[in-house]
Amino acid sequence: MTARERGELRKSTIADVAERAGVSIKTVSRVINREPKVRQETRDRVERAITDLRYRPNSPGRMLASRRSYNLGLIYNANSSYINSIQNGALDACRSEHYDLLIHPCDYRSPDIAEEIAELVTGSKVDGLLLVPPVSDLPAVRHLLDTGNMPYVTISGMTTASGEWSVGTNDREVSASMVSYLAALGHRRIAFVRGHPDHKAMSRRYQGFLEGMQANSVDVIDGFVVQGENIFQSGIDCGRRLLQQSPRPTAVFCANDHMAAGVMAIAHESGVSLPKELSVAGFDDIPLAGQIWPALTTIRQPLREMASLAATLLIQRLRGNETDNVARVVDAELVTRASTAAPASPD
Amino acid sequence: MTARERGELRKSTIADVAERAGVSIKTVSRVINREPKVRQETRDRVERAITDLRYRPNSPGRMLASRRSYNLGLIYNANSSYINSIQNGALDACRSEHYDLLIHPCDYRSPDIAEEIAELVTGSKVDGLLLVPPVSDLPAVRHLLDTGNMPYVTISGMTTASGEWSVGTNDREVSASMVSYLAALGHRRIAFVRGHPDHKAMSRRYQGFLEGMQANSVDVIDGFVVQGENIFQSGIDCGRRLLQQSPRPTAVFCANDHMAAGVMAIAHESGVSLPKELSVAGFDDIPLAGQIWPALTTIRQPLREMASLAATLLIQRLRGNETDNVARVVDAELVTRASTAAPASPD
DNA sequence: GTGAAAGCGCTAACAG
DNA sequence: CTGTTAGCGCTTTCAC
Numbered sequence: 001m002t003a004r005e006r007g008e009l010r011k012s013t014i015a016d017v018a019e020r021a022g023v024s025i026k027t028v029s030r031v032i033n034r035e036p037k038v039r040q041e042t043r044d045r046v047e048r049a050i051t052d053l054r055y056r057p058n059s060p061g062r063m064l065a066s067r068r069s070y071n072l073g074l075i076y077n078a079n080s081s082y083i084n085s086i087q088n089g090a091l092d093a094c095r096s097e098h099y100d101l102l103i104h105p106c107d108y109r110s111p112d113i114a115e116e117i118a119e120l121v122t123g124s125k126v127d128g129l130l131l132v133p134p135v136s137d138l139p140a141v142r143h144l145l146d147t148g149n150m151p152y153v154t155i156s157g158m159t160t161a162s163g164e165w166s167v168g169t170n171d172r173e174v175s176a177s178m179v180s181y182l183a184a185l186g187h188r189r190i191a192f193v194r195g196h197p198d199h200k201a202m203s204r205r206y207q208g209f210l211e212g213m214q215a216n217s218v219d220v221i222d223g224f225v226v227q228g229e230n231i232f233q234s235g236i237d238c239g240r241r242l243l244q245q246s247p248r249p250t251a252v253f254c255a256n257d258h259m260a261a262g263v264m265a266i267a268h269e270s271g272v273s274l275p276k277e278l279s280v281a282g283f284d285d286i287p288l289a290g291q292i293w294p295a296l297t298t299i300r301q302p303l304r305e306m307a308s309l310a311a312t313l314l315i316q317r318l319r320g321n322e323t324d325n326v327a328r329v330v331d332a333e334l335v336t337r338a339s340t341a342a343p344a345s346p347d
Numbered sequence: 348m349t350a351r352e353r354g355e356l357r358k359s360t361i362a363d364v365a366e367r368a369g370v371s372i373k374t375v376s377r378v379i380n381r382e383p384k385v386r387q388e389t390r391d392r393v394e395r396a397i398t399d400l401r402y403r404p405n406s407p408g409r410m411l412a413s414r415r416s417y418n419l420g421l422i423y424n425a426n427s428s429y430i431n432s433i434q435n436g437a438l439d440a441c442r443s444e445h446y447d448l449l450i451h452p453c454d455y456r457s458p459d460i461a462e463e464i465a466e467l468v469t470g471s472k473v474d475g476l477l478l479v480p481p482v483s484d485l486p487a488v489r490h491l492l493d494t495g496n497m498p499y500v501t502i503s504g505m506t507t508a509s510g511e512w513s514v515g516t517n518d519r520e521v522s523a524s525m526v527s528y529l530a531a532l533g534h535r536r537i538a539f540v541r542g543h544p545d546h547k548a549m550s551r552r553y554q555g556f557l558e559g560m561q562a563n564s565v566d567v568i569d570g571f572v573v574q575g576e577n578i579f580q581s582g583i584d585c586g587r588r589l590l591q592q593s594p595r596p597t598a599v600f601c602a603n604d605h606m607a608a609g610v611m612a613i614a615h616e617s618g619v620s621l622p623k624e625l626s627v628a629g630f631d632d633i634p635l636a637g638q639i640w641p642a643l644t645t646i647r648q649p650l651r652e653m654a655s656l657a658a659t660l661l662i663q664r665l666r667g668n669e670t671d672n673v674a675r676v677v678d679a680e681l682v683t684r685a686s687t688a689a690p691a692s693p694d
Numbered sequence: 695g696t697g698a699a700a701g702c703g704c705t706a707a708c709a710g
Numbered sequence: 711c712t713g714t715t716a717g718c719g720c721t722t723t724c725a726c
Contacts, residue, residue, distance in 0.1 A: 011469060013719060024697045029721065037695055056469040060416065061719030063407035064702045071449075081634070084431055091452055100472065102418075102447055105438055122358060122403045124703095125447065232638045261638045268640040287428070291579045291608045292639050293615040360703060371713045376705060384711055408703030411718045471719095697726080702719105709714075 012053040021049035032057055063124065068318075071102045072311060073126035075117055077135050078105040081258065081286070082303060086155060089307025090130055097315045102126050106135060108198075114140040121150040128314045130307070133157050134198045151317050153310040156303070158200045165317065165326045167310040171201050171283075174299050174332040175208025176215060178253055178281055181334060183216035185342045187251040187279065191224040193238045193263065195255035199230070205255045205283060224249055228259045235262020243270055243278075250279065250343035257282035257289045257298055264292060264339065279340040294338035301332045359400040368396035379404050410471065415665075418449045419658060420473035422464055424482050425452040428605065428633070429650055433502060436654025437477055444662045449473050453482060455545075461487040468497040475661045477654070480504050481545045498664050500657040503650070505547045512664065512673045514657040518548050518630075521646050521679040522555025523562060525600055525628055528644075528681060530563035532689045534598040534626065538571040540585045540610065542602030546577070552602045552630060571596055575606045582609015590617055590625075597626065597690035604629035604636045604645055611639060611686065626687040641685035648679045 014032075018025040023042060030038050031046040038046075049055070063069050074090055076083050087103065094101050102125060106113050113135065120126045128151035135141055136154040145152050145164075153165040182190055192209045195202030213220050223245050228234040235254060239262055242249055254260040260282030264274060272278050274294055282289060285300035309328055361379075365372040370393060377385050378393040385393075396402070410416050421437055423430050434450065441448050449472060453460050460482065467473045475498035482488055483501040492499050492511075500512040529537055539556045542549030560567050570592050575581040582601060586609055589596055601607040607629030611621060619625050621641055629636060632647035656675060 015719080025720080026697055026722095027695085030696085033721085039695060042695080054469075056466050058411075058719050059470045059472045060407045060410035061702095062721070064405075064411050064704085065719075065721035067702070067721090069407065078435075087450070088425075088452075091450070100449055100451075103434070103438070103450055104447075105435075119403050122401075123406045125406045258638070265638070265640045265642075288635050288638060291605070291612070291635060293612045295612075362703080372704080373706095373713060374711090377712085380705085386711060389711080405703050408718095409705070411720085412703075412705040414705090414718070695726100697724100699723090699725100701722085705718085706716090707714100708716105710712085 011058070012055045013058070014055070016053055017046065017049045017055045020053060021046045067124070069124055069127050070098065071100045071126045072128055072130055072314060073117075073120045074101055074103045074130045074132075075120075075135055076103075076105055076132040077108045080105075080132065082284070083132070085303035086130075086132060086307040089304035089309075090311040092304070092308045093311030093315065097312070099127075099311075099315060108135045108138060113138065114144045117141065118144055118148060118150070121148070127318050128152060130155060130310055130314060131157065133200060137198070137200055151314060153314045153317070155306055155310045156201055156301075163326070165313060167306045167313065167328045167330060169201075169301055169306060169330055169332045171204040171301075171332070172208035172211065174334065175205045175253075175283070176212035177334055178283075178299060179209055179212025179218070180216055181336070182251045182253065182279065182281065182340065183212075183218055185251075185279070185340065187343050188218055189221060189224070189247065189249045189251070189343075190218060191221075191226070191242050191249035191252045193226055193228045193235065193242075193252060193254040193259050195228060195259070196230040197227075202230070202255050209253060221249075228255065230256055230258060232258045232262045232265075235259030235264075236266045237262070239263035239266035243267065243272065248272075248278070250277075251281070251340065252278065253281045253283075255283055257284045257286045257296060260296055260298070260339075261288055261292055264294075264296070275339050275341040276344050279343070281340055285335055289335075290337070297337045297340040298335050299332050300335050302330050306330050358405070359402045360405070361402075363400055364393065364396045364402045367400060368393045414471070416471055416474050417445060418447045418473045419475055419477055419661060420464075420467045421448055421450045421477045421479075422467075422482055423450075423452055423479040424455045427452075427479065429631070430479070432650035433477075433479060433654040436651035436656075437658040439651070439655040440658030440662065444659070446474075446658075446662060455482045455485060460485065461491045464488065465491055465495060465497070468495070474665050475499060477502060477657055477661060478504065480547060481543075484545070484547055498661060500661045500664070502653055502657045503548055503648075510673070512660060514653045514660065514675045514677060516648055516653060516677050516679045518551040518648075518679065519555035519558065521681065522552045522600075522630070523559035524681055525630075525646060526556055526559025526565070527563055528683070529598045529600065529626065529628065529687065530559075530565055532598075532626070532687065534690050535565055536568060536571070536594065536596045536598070536690075537565060538568075538573070538589050538596035538599045540573055540575045540582065540589075540599060540601040540606050542575060542606070543577040544574075549577070549602050556600060568596075575602065577603055577605060579605045579609045579612075582606030582611075583613045584609075586610035586613035587617075590614065590619065595619075595625070597624075598628070598687065599625065600628045602630055604631045604633045604643060607643055607645065607686075608635055608639055611641075611643070622686050622688040623691050626690070628687055632682055636682075637684070644684045644687040645682050646679050647682050649677050653677050 226238040282298040289296040573585040629645040636643040
């Protein structure tokens with residue numbers, strides 16, 4: 001009678017299982033790890049013992065012996081509002097590959113951020129890293145990734161460094177297509193609210209705006225491009241500045257949804273009717289976009305899918321399945337809702 | 348010359364540090380773990396060696412030997428929209444106590460959810476659990492917690508079981524005070540949108556609504572209490588039903604902010620002006636609440652603080668600092684914004 | 695197919 | 711205050 005059967009608290013170990021099944025611990029290990037070379041009859045016997053004893057492999061023991069944690073580390077800036085989707089995507093992949101996710105928010109202005117990240121890998125808490133901007137764009141972090149010999153994949157990062165493992169999206173192209181959409185509605189006075197300068201993706205969106213304007217032969221008007229900071233309040237501020245222009249823009253394209261919500265709030269407050277007098281468009285398609293009124297036309301950045309793909313790539317990398325194409329791009333798509341319409345009085 | 352100094356990839360171990368500092372590995376261990384009884388001079392020497400060798404303690408080694416993971420597991424339902432605040436709160440506490448957070452979303456309808464959770468603890472991946480409803484309210488999970496001998500703290504859960512480690516909030520009382528606030532504005536036709544029946548906290552909010560109505564001698568009107576499901580769309584549905592009543596309610600109190608946003612959207616769409624013709628109030632104070640227009644009057648549920656407290660309690664529990672008062676309550680507070688006002692034509 | 699032996703890197707218990 | 715010894719529970723290596 002084992003300790004377990006006597007109702008004692010001691011967890012059963014691989015040795016208990018081996019004894020009960022009448023095999024060696026190595027064989028139990030093989031069964032646990034789904035190794036092929038075990039006779040079916042033996043496998044069954046071991047599995048029965050495992051069930052009977054309610055055996056569950058001890059994670060630290062396995063980690064120590066195998067030198068793998070089966071954990072991925074998700075590194076992000078502490079107050080990112082996008083982390084939810086990314087996390088969910090990463091979890092989607094982890095779940096199917098039997099990995100766990102250790103989340104590690106950090107202050108991207110902290111001086112020893114690279115040290116902190118390195119410790120996760122060097123201390124064997126995680127096998128690899130998933131990184132999100134702006135943390136992933138920091139020089140110190142770049143240097144760590146380039147030289148530190150640690151498996152990683154970035155999500156939505158700079159995508160400039162060659163050989164970098166990354167998953168990105170087509171910010172620029174799709175931003176241009178938003179401008180085309182607005183132009184097709186008849187807008188000629190189109191404003192743009194730029195995103196935070198520390199986020200490289202934001203510059204790409206601005207580039208896309210410029211390209212779209214040019215492609216549609218719409219002039220970029222002085223004072224119609226304003227600098228925001230990605231948050232709601234800066235949308236309010238930028239919106240106020242834009243509404244003071246005369247003539248006003250008929251459409252505002254914002255580099256993210258939070259700022260678009262701010263622009264809409266100030267428009268409401270100023271008695272500017274949406275979308276009749278002002279069309280507003282955002283970028284990201286956060287949940288808010290569908291829940292404000294009028295519902296926001298935006299661009300769905302497939303963050304969850306991107307993160308899932310990133311985690312899958314990372315796990316492949318950890319397994320040594322080297323792939324040639326390590327920089328992947330997932331397409332974003334235009335989502336038209338009620339916040340955009342033809343301008344009331346086309347030029 | 349050590350391997351490290353030769354630029355090799357092998358990570359240095361406690362033995363390397365001991366050798367370099369001229370002490371035993373046990374002394375190095377003491378320094379790492381901040382144990383008191385080490386002479387300052389020795390400590391300095393060890394610390395220098397650690398720096399020189401870029402030594403970082405191997406987590407699995409320490410986990411295996413100490414039988415602790417220094418990880419907390421955060422268990423929540425996969426598509427919870429509140430998890431962000433909770434996660435951040437838990438991380439606040441973890442960070443200062445040198446714990447890491449392993450996140451574990453699950454499908455609360457899954458039959459083997461208890462097994463899944465048990466495995467985290469039994470497999471020594473985490474030392475203790477932080478649980479959020481509805482997962483924490485499931486009978487199978489309750490049973491596991493009651494009998495499984497695993498350290499845990501629930502957040503915002505049932506708070507009925509005595510002896511349960513929990514952090515809750517005063518949903519009922521504060522819901523009543525929202526009614527008092529609306530009544531003080533002059534509202535007499537107050538509607539309520541109930542939350543998802545699987546969430547116990549939602550029933551408490553409804554109870555609070557009823558109590559508030561009674562305390563203010565306001566009648567609960569037939570057809571003014573409707574059943575929602577916590578999500579935006581159900582707010583739209585419930586709002587539509589309420590607006591069809593005649594006379595209409597002058598105020599709608601919703602059991603959460605998502606539903607309040609839905610009510611506001613359908614009001615906008617129906618040309619009902621907010622807050623003049625209809626006041627809307629929510630519960631939770633999610634980021635959305637401040638970003639819709641008009642900004643939503645709601646109740647700030649201090650989820651982040653609650654989670655931080657829960658994690659702190661859990662860590663105390665893991666350290667054996669038994670506390671008498673294991674059920675804590677953190678007060679929620681009324682946040683008045685622009686979505687509520689005196690009714691246009693008081694009865 | 696299966697097993698025996700040797701660690702993985704650390705801490706616990708105790709000895710000094 | 712410091713060191714020695716003996717594992718923690720598993721995988722790895724290699725032998726059979």
